Amino acid sequence: MSGYTAHKGEYLNQAMVDVARIAKITRQLYERQQFAYLLVDHNWSVIEASANLENYGFGDVRVGDDAREAIDFLVGLDSHSTLDLPIVLSPSQNPVHIVLLPEDESLTVVLMDASRDYEQQQLVQQKANENELLLAQQRQLMADLEQTQAALVTKNTELREASRLQSSFLSGVSHEFRTPLAALLGYVDVLGERLLSQSQEESEEQLKVIRRSGRHLLSLVENLLDHGKFDAGEVVLNPQAIDLQGICDEVHAMLHQGAASKQIALEFDTTPTPLPSCLIDDSRLRQIMLNIIGNAIKFTDEGKVQVIAQCADEQFSLRIRDTGMGISKDDMQNVMRPFWQAPKNGKVGTGLGLTITERIVEMMGGQLKIDSELGVGTTVDITIPAPLIELDQPDINSNRAEHIGARRYLLAEDDPDIAALLKLLLVEQGAEVTHVENGQQAIEIAEREEFDVILMDLQMPVLDGYDATKSLRDRGDKTPVLVMTASAIEADRTRAEEVGCDGYLIKPVAVHEVLSLADELLQNQSAV
Amino acid sequence: MKAESDQVRALRSRYKESLPEKAALVREWHLQETSGGISEAGVDELSSWLHKLAGSAGMYEYQEISDFSRSLMQSMPDLSSQELASRLKKLELLLEGAAK
Numbered sequence: 055m056s057g058y059t060a061h062k063g064e065y066l067n068q069a070m071v072d073v074a075r076i077a078k079i080t081r082q083l084y085e086r087q088q089f090a091y092l093l094v095d096h097n098w099s100v101i102e103a104s105a106n107l108e109n110y111g112f113g114d115v116r117v118g119d120d121a122r123e124a125i126d127f128l129v130g131l132d133s134h135s136t137l138d139l140p141i142v143l144s145p146s147q148n149p150v151h152i153v154l155l156p157e158d159e160s161l162t163v164v165l166m167d168a169s170r171d172y173e174q175q176q177l178v179q180q181k182a183n184e185n186e187l188l189l190a191q192q193r194q195l196m197a198d199l200e201q202t203q204a205a206l207v208t209k210n211t212e213l214r215e216a217s218r219l220q221s222s223f224l225s226g227v228s229h230e231f232r233t234p235l236a237a238l239l240g241y242v243d244v245l246g247e248r249l250l251s252q253s254q255e256e257s258e259e260q261l262k263v264i265r266r267s268g269r270h271l272l273s274l275v276e277n278l279l280d281h282g283k284f285d286a287g288e289v290v291l292n293p294q295a296i297d298l299q300g301i302c303d304e305v306h307a308m309l310h311q312g313a314a315s316k317q318i319a320l321e322f323d324t325t326p327t328p329l330p331s332c333l334i335d336d337s338r339l340r341q342i343m344l345n346i347i348g349n350a351i352k353f354t355d356e357g358k359v360q361v362i363a364q365c366a367d368e369q370f371s372l373r374i375r376d377t378g379m380g381i382s383k384d385d386m387q388n389v390m391r392p393f394w395q396a397p398k399n400g401k402v403g404t405g406l407g408l409t410i411t412e413r414i415v416e417m418m419g420g421q422l423k424i425d426s427e428l429g430v431g432t433t434v435d436i437t438i439p440a441p442l443i444e445l446d447q448p449d450i451n452s453n454r455a456e457h458i459g460a461r462r463y464l465l466a467e468d469d470p471d472i473a474a475l476l477k478l479l480l481v482e483q484g485a486e487v488t489h490v491e492n493g494q495q496a497i498e499i500a501e502r503e504e505f506d507v508i509l510m511d512l513q514m515p516v517l518d519g520y521d522a523t524k525s526l527r528d529r530g531d532k533t534p535v536l537v538m539t540a541s542a543i544e545a546d547r548t549r550a551e552e553v554g555c556d557g558y559l560i561k562p563v564a565v566h567e568v569l570s571l572a573d574e575l576l577q578n579q580s581a582v
Numbered sequence: 583m584k585a586e587s588d589q590v591r592a593l594r595s596r597y598k599e600s601l602p603e604k605a606a607l608v609r610e611w612h613l614q615e616t617s618g619g620i621s622e623a624g625v626d627e628l629s630s631w632l633h634k635l636a637g638s639a640g641m642y643e644y645q646e647i648s649d650f651s652r653s654l655m656q657s658m659p660d661l662s663s664q665e666l667a668s669r670l671k672k673l674e675l676l677l678e679g680a681a682k
Contacts, residue, residue: 471638475593513633540637562640
């Protein structure tokens with residue numbers, strides 16, 4: 055019998071004592087080091103629980119309890135296997151490190167504070183999140199950069215194209231100016247040399263060419279100036295009470311001849327007829343209509359141009375439909391670009407008319423749309439806000455007071471500040487005011503249109519108020535001329551009276567003075 | 583009409599905004615007059631400009647500027663260079679004062 059066999063029982067007893075001692079020491083160690091523990095049998099029945107278990111939120115665990123009811127993360131675990139759960143959140147949300155140490159008859163559940171590990175894990179997670187965020191931001195920045203680079207490339211292309219168009223425009227416009235100028239000067243020379251020798255018919259034909267060339271040049275210059283004004287932000291709308299029907303009739307009268315000379319019909323339909331009066335910048339509206347309808351006539355060689363004008367719900371809408379050459383889909387993308395002209399269409403121009411028209415319409419708060427089919431024709435739709443006029447109650451409750459305001463005035467004044475204010479003040483009184491900047495323009499417009507009174511500044515460029523008044527009188531125009539001048543010199547008044555001025559006001563003038571004197575002049579005139 | 587009254591206010595505001603520019607122009611003439619004298623063409627240009635200023639300033643209710651420029655315009659032929667410079671300076675100050 056070996057020594058071991060002889061002393062087997064003694065050894066086993068000693069080993070059990072040692073294990074129990076170790077377990078006790080370990081438990082004491084756990085308690086000293088603030089670990090918690092739970093001793094259960096393999097059916098999870100609690101044999102012993104450390105007193106500090108409540109620090110981890112498990113204070114209700116008592117001997118004999120089923121440990122799984124109190125500590126739910128034990129559910130489903132094998133009570134015979136070793137297990138290490140580094141971080142588990144207790145019911146009180148404390149991070150706990152749990153180790154299961156099985157023995158023959160029991161299982162020790164060790165709970166350790168895992169706050170530090172948990173914080174570490176949280177920090178790692180936070181870092182990971184931050185890294186992810188940084189990566190996302192970096193990706194966004196890269197995308198933005200790529201987008202900006204793409205935009206820059208596009209802008210650069212556009213700038214190159216704009217530069218090319220401007221160069222092309224400059225070379226084109228030189229030709230545009232040279233051709234009518236050459237015709238104009240050439241025919242003036244011919245007229246000068248042969249005035250007495252050639253027939254009146256020949257002279258009239260040459261005069262027509264001169265007039266046409268001059269008008270074309272004027273239109274080129276006006277378009278260029280307008281385009282420059284828009285770019286410089288100098289265009290100011292000046293809405294006033296206007297007769298829409300009158301404007302439509304006027305535009306029709308101006309363009310009818312041009313259409314007739316191409317043997318195409320120009321039809322105007324207005325709804326309602328007559329169109330009502332409303333508040334719109336009349337000169338800009340006229341410009342819009344002349345540009346679009348003029349274009350329709352220019353690009354139509356057969357068929358007709360139809361204009362449908364409607365005013366409803368304080369909106370003025372225009373539809374201009376032609377049976378002209380139309381615009382291809384590719385060219386439609388370019389028609390609004392400044393200086394662009396359809397290649398090889400055989401028509402002349404600056405390529406600015408449509409651009410300017412669109413800018414005016416937008417400035418008025420309206421819209422312009424173009425629909426076109428190559429070889430079939432083009433339709434342009436324009437809508438512009440058109441507030442109907444609502445006059446205040448008149449200060450003086452008499453028909454005469456209303457009548458005084460409702461007159462048509464021609465205002466010849468070169469100072470834009472004075473002209474803008476005086477025109478506005480008169481319009482507020484219900485007057486219709488046409489403004490020109492010099493005496494020459496006053497004469498030209500007075501030949502075409504009728505006015506009740508002409509308000510004439512004396513000092514103006516091109517032709518001053520004295521010469522303009524004298525010229526009007528020489529032509530038999532008897533419209534009363536009311537001078538407005540900053541000069542208080544008596545000699546100026548005398549000279550004005552000598553050339554045919556009827557009234558004399560020294561600036562600053564009040565609008566009621568203008569209305570009152572104008573009324574007096576008209577009464578005197580009708581009494582004669 | 584109310585909208586048009588707003589427009590009148592806008593015009594007055596625009597005119598007021600133009601006063602510093604007008605003052606700068608007068609300063610330029612003053613400089614010319616004190617450094618050799620305004621040229622003959624310049625005198626005509628100044629006279630014409632004063633004429634316009636007399637009209638527009640009055641219309642926009644700057645009566646003192648209007649009266650002063652009208653008076654300066656009429657008396658210009660009789661003024662010595664020193665007097666003209668002095669009056670231009672005063673006009674400049676009037677315009678600057680009104681612009682504030």
